[in-house]
Amino acid sequence: MDTEIVRAWVDGWAVSRGAAPPVEEPWGFTVDVGLPKQVTRHVLPHADEALIRKLTETVTAPGTWLKVFTAPETIAPWLAPGWSFGDPGFLMSTTLRPSATDLPIGYRLRTWSRGDVTRALVLGEDGTFAAHGQVGGPAGAGSVVFDQIETAPAHRRRGLARVVMHTLAAAAVAAGGRTGVLGATVEGRGLYESLGWTTLAPVTSCYLNRDDPPAC
Incomplete structure (x- = not known):
């Protein structure tokens, strides 16, 4: 997925929702949202199996979200126990x-x-x-x-x-x-x-x- 269009979505979404300024990571972006059911979201431009396995195994804070630009069946085998899917969507x-x-x-x-x-x-x-x-x-x-x-x-x-x-x-x-x-x-x-x-x-x-x- 084009990292620049992902950046545009992340930056604009954070402004629209009044979230914290996005932090650029080596693998994507992190946004502190600050809501009880969505505390932080990590946005991954690429569906990297090793990264997704590591994130879902090491993140322990409820209310953490991942956004990945691929079909759910692709990443389903990579998720650690305790993770669930939200509603599907599309970047446009x-x-x-x-x-x-x-x-x-x-x-x-x-x-x-x-x-x-x-x-x-x-x-x-x-x-x-x-x-x-x-x-x-x-x-x-x-x-x-x-x-x-x-x-x-x-x-x-x-x-x-x-x-x-x-x-x-x-x-x-x-x-x-x-x-x-x-x-x-x-x-x-x-x-x-x-x-x-x-x-x-x-x-x-x-x-x-x-x-x-x-x-x-």
Whole structure:
């Protein structure tokens, strides 16, 4: 996996989530997230059997996650006891271009920025949550990460996620962003592909001794 695109994802994700600045390791990146169910994540650009065996055998802190760019069946035999798989995902990217999508009648769109993160929120006619998402990355990096794109079940299939994505893309381009990167769920992959995003690799998540893992 291209280390530079992985770096862009790691750096942008850390900015978006307010995590600690990533630490570059000889084998990849470490990010201190600081949440009870995700304390630290290690991101490995390459599926190295010896490294994964060593990490999973020596790491003892619950809430430690590994992100590896390969299929889960590849690394399953390498994991030490006590490690479980999170939801599968995909690393995706696109060249950013400004575009617009009409907001469906009855909805209201709000956007705001704090630091290097821009958020978009769609509200229903009665003010209820309908959809949201955010985009962020280190200032001047050129690559930004689209993150936490979500539509409430009652408001799906109305084009709201497209509105959010186009809104965030326009904001990113205005701020100098050229490349978009994201970690997609299985459900979200089709949406992003329909918007011109390209799947680069599967993302396998595994974690140590945690029940009810958080979404990535």
